[in-house]
Amino acid sequence: MTREHKAANLALDRMVAAGARDASAQAATSRKSEFSVEGGRFTLLRTTLDHSLALQAIKDQRRGTVSGNSFDQEAVIAAAGDCVASAEAGQPDPAWEMAREGQGEFVSGAVEADLDKLFERTKELLDSIRREYPKVILEQVITQHTTHNTVYLNSHGVRYQTTQGSYGVSVMFSGHEDEKSSSFNYTGFSTASLDRPFLEMGGLRQNLEDAQNQIHTRQTEGKFEGTVIFTPDCLDGMLGELIGNFATDSVLLDGTSLWKDALGTRVADERLTISFKPSDPRIVNGERYTGEGFLSEDYDLIERGVLKQFMISAYGANKTGKKRAPNSSFSMIVEPGTTALEDIIKNTKKGLLVSRYSGGAAGTGGEFSGVAKNSFLIEDGKVGPAVSETMISGNLAGMLKHIAGISRETVEDGNCSLPWLAVNGITISGK
Amino acid sequence: MIPDIVSSLRGSFAPGAHSELRAQRSLSRRVVLLSGNLVGNTRSDSQGVSARVYRNGVYGFASAADLSEAAARKALETASSNAEFLDSRVKPGKGPLPDIPTGSLPPQADFNDVEQKRYLDFALSLDEYIKEKYPGLASRTVVATSDSMEKQILSSDGYAAHTLAPRSYVYVILNAVTEAGMPVEVFQPFGGLGGFDTVFTDPARLHGEIDKLHDHLMKKREGVFAQAGMKTCILSGLLSGILAHEAVGHTVEADLVLGGSVAGPNMNKMVASPLVSMTDFAHTAFGEKAPLPVYVDDEGVLAEDAELIRNGKLVGYMVNRELGRHFNMRPQGNARAFGFNDEPLIRMRNTAIHPGISKLSDMISQTEDGYYLINTNNGQADTTGEFMFGVTIGYEIKNGRLGRAIFDTTISGVAFEMLKTVDMVSDTVTWASSGFCGKKQPMTVGMGGPELRCQVIIGGK
Structure with missing residues (x-):
């Protein structure tokens, strides 16, 4: 029996013995090896050995959760006791639920680290950027390998065991010329293989090239309504904000979601399909089971413009009478369009190509306003100068109904697959 | 208070390298009431030891989720070998770090890690106040939370210290809907340094602040868009x-x-x-x-x-x-x-x-x-x-x-x-x-x- 099994078993037994009719225990160990680069030079090699224990107890319809990181027998027993005590302190709510069936053993990704090769790939990345993008300063580069061994058990006999390993790369950079600089930008990706140079993965090369072209900017004058083309890196955050505002537990539970009665109706342009697919081969180490113990399955949130499913837990589903989301991951796949990005730009009269959005959290009404960072002006079908101090504002829900185009090109970063998305009717304003 | 597992290891620091050892425990407690539903009820404890070693311009770091002298010794060894790995490949050739003042600080006072029921009762009391006094709200959220970081710090030069920094907060979020059907929201945190029982002695002390927050919400409900x-x-x-x-x-x-x-x-x-x-x-x-x-x-x-x-x-x-x-x-x-x-x-x-x-x-x-x-x-x-x-x-x-x-x-x-x-x-x-x-x-x-x-x-x- 592994130490993860031992810890999870002990915790589960104790919670059940203390009267928790529904209980779950997840025990995980992980090992991470990580290189840090600051200001373009290696600064740190970091090795971390971590444990985690996540417990959930439902007793008399009252739920408590506890997390810790010690597998010592005494600590596990104490955590199990704490968890049941937390549940006992809570209020009864019949909506709490955990899976009643599910078994599986999963191994995926790069389970063993090749530290020498990771160092060589990182060094190659630094050398390539220095050579090919001389105006770029690397503020920070983190490259790492992580392996997780996880065991999940619950009181209804549900059993999962996963072993997952992957490499991760994150890069933060800006373009510089004399005392002028671009805004910083960042990108990253996960991969199970070190076969390809990092510079050729995710959207890194395009972002670095853009940074060199964003050093000299032009201020946007006045205010106009135009088209905004979100790059895949930027689209990830915009859609995350949108889905969080309209389709998740909290906004459906408190009734503030504008989509609360929109299931089965058109909420977006019919060209738009947004799915969550942890089993898609483009996703590195996708989720295998949810926090409530259900086997993860792929699903469509929006299919050809129609809202098909909310991103809600079993608890949220029981509270609202809607269907539980088949997985709890953010492995987002947006179906590509049929138009080349070049043609979407050609068809844009006036607008922006936006690589990063820096804005406050959108209100519950979906109104957003923020700064278009690392962005270029588009005029008469051509990409023009980079812009500074330019704000964009609009409505997240309205945006999906005014799609001008979806590119056929996509960027895969191991976590998502996203195209460029063009939206009409965005207010663009400068000084 | 966490045991001092680092002081005895001062003699284990490698000569010629700047070394740090840190034992740490971090706690987090949280209760979330969303329109009266207890949607979050969590306690989290995390503890372990880490070491960092500086050699010629690069650092090696290692940690383990174990508060023991053996784990600290092992972390120190791994951090040293990580520093050597990078130094041998990067060869930065920088010398030792400049000296800093040395000494030790007295340990900081412990705090009372109160039971989960205390957080829940406090949040329930505020939630009840809001529900009774302001029944027209679209939704309300009350969060009672605290966290703390406790550390034993030892370095081959510099100060040795025990530090402890608990902080506690209550968040109140109120939602209403404008006549045009647009949701509006206001949010306010209360609290600061200290354990939950010392920062929050009586829920009624927050009633006045909640009333002010509600007043802002009602005005926002009748609000206008700013002129860009x-x-x-x-x-x-x-x-x-x-x-x-x-x-x-x-x-x-x-x-x-x-x-x-x-x-x-x-x-x-x-x-x-x-x-x-x-x-x-x-x-x-x-x-x-x-x-x-x-x-x-x-x-x-x-x-x-x-x-x-x-x-x-x-x-x-x-x-x-x-x-x-x-x-x-x-x-x-x-x-x-x-x-x-x-x-x-x-x-x-x-x-x-x-x-x-x-x-x-x-x-x-x-x-x-x-x-x-x-x-x-x-x-x-x-x-x-x-x-x-x-x-x-x-x-x-x-x-x-x-x-x-x-x-x-x-x-x-x-x-x-x-x-x-x-x-x-x-x-x-x-x-x-x-x-x-x-x-x-x-x-x-x-x-x-x-x-x-x-x-x-x-x-x-």
């Missing part, structure tokens, strides 16, 4: 604090200066109005204990204030030991790690703009046309100093008087340009300390400032 463009704005202390932290503070962190931030070419230049001075305070600010005091950092450096802007001129960066050497500046205690398994990074502590001499009432009465911006839900800034802050509570100013409330909006600008437009600074500092700063790792920080009158771009219709 460059406007005269009075930023509250919460907004000037986030400006100090996000738009100026990060650009003067030495690692970001090295990465090309706007502060690099602006040292000893005027970057703000002469009315503006700014400091990253260690543990005492304006004669009082700072919101989240830091007495020693995770490199063993005794903490002192880092002066950043003096009367409009940029005069300092925040450094760690290594970048202190690079920029020829004295380290002042800014190297801080969040979890036991995190390496120290250059972080702020309690960053604030200094108060001036104006009264807020005069600032409003002397503004013809503008906005008074009171509360924010988040902020982001660039290494160029270009910033964006969300505004969740704000009012028009017309002919020297406060007018209608405005809906959620955003302000933006470039810090070193916007700060030059400051023409009035109030005499009262407001602090915030409930959030986390994000920079590879989270970190607890304080930020504050007085009201500032300035020119800034506001989003809207």
